[in-house]
Amino acid sequence: MKSIRTIDDVIVSLDQVIDESKENNNPLGYFAALYRKVTIKIKEGIANDFFDDGERMEKLDVIFACRYLEAYEAYKNGEPITQSWKVTFELSKNFWPIVLQHLLIGMNAHINLDLGIAAAEVSKGKDIQLLKGDFDKINEILSYLVHQVESDLAAIWPKLNKLLKWLGKVDDFLVDFSMELARDGAWNFALALSETPRANWGKAIAARDKKTVEKGKLVTNPGWVASTIFKIIRLGERGTVPQKIEGLRT
Numbered sequence: 001m002k003s004i005r006t007i008d009d010v011i012v013s014l015d016q017v018i019d020e021s022k023e024n025n026n027p028l029g030y031f032a033a034l035y036r037k038v039t040i041k042i043k044e045g046i047a048n049d050f051f052d053d054g055e056r057m058e059k060l061d062v063i064f065a066c067r068y069l070e071a072y073e074a075y076k077n078g079e080p081i082t083q084s085w086k087v088t089f090e091l092s093k094n095f096w097p098i099v100l101q102h103l104l105i106g107m108n109a110h111i112n113l114d115l116g117i118a119a120a121e122v123s124k125g126k127d128i129q130l131l132k133g134d135f136d137k138i139n140e141i142l143s144y145l146v147h148q149v150e151s152d153l154a155a156i157w158p159k160l161n162k163l164l165k166w167l168g169k170v171d172d173f174l175v176d177f178s179m180e181l182a183r184d185g186a187w188n189f190a191l192a193l194s195e196t197p198r199a200n201w202g203k204a205i206a207a208r209d210k211k212t213v214e215k216g217k218l219v220t221n222p223g224w225v226a227s228t229i230f231k232i233i234r235l236g237e238r239g240t241v242p243q244k245i246e247g248l249r250t
Helices: 007-023 028-047 054-076 083-093 099-122 128-156 160-166 168-181 185-194 198-220 224-236 241-249
Strands: none
Touching (some): 007 028, 007 241, 028 083, 028 128, 054 099, 054 128, 099 128, 099 185, 128 185
């Protein structure tokens, strides 16, 4: 994967992951397709002066995206990666997880771990509080896309929306998890990391990685009720893996 310096480079790299995943029938393409949508929304926001500092936002986007893209490449090459991403990538080998689980476990690793790191990194040598307004705007975009994904998934499994409304417990699982991602955890981690000496970042990131893996168990092991329902959904999902990836990308 070529050097990534701009938000357009990020989109090109995500397209490479998507195309590779489609070619290999790999569910890892689901998250890449969703992430592409996020990146395009951020690019549009920069162009439309949605953010307080568009140049800084592009730098943040690149740092943020590289956390995921570098983990993806390292995983393919058998190199060490964070446990959060390892759990995410390993899930792709399992037949039973539904599209939504693949998306949420990727969001868990990328937002609960990577976003705070990227925020601290882009604010290095500056007051991180200056980033807060734009950080909140990123979460607005993420929250919007989480809800939009439910519509995309309904096309893959048409009865999904009715089922989620009928099964309140499963619906609560989805809402609680997705909203957690948009709350203060990532920002609080960014603040803590910005106040941590650089020499101790590795230890702080490892501790956060461990907590992120634990949070991800809500997705990978949601309990027998949700698991049973998800298996029914999985058997009813429409389309091949490449078709579902393309449906999420468009």
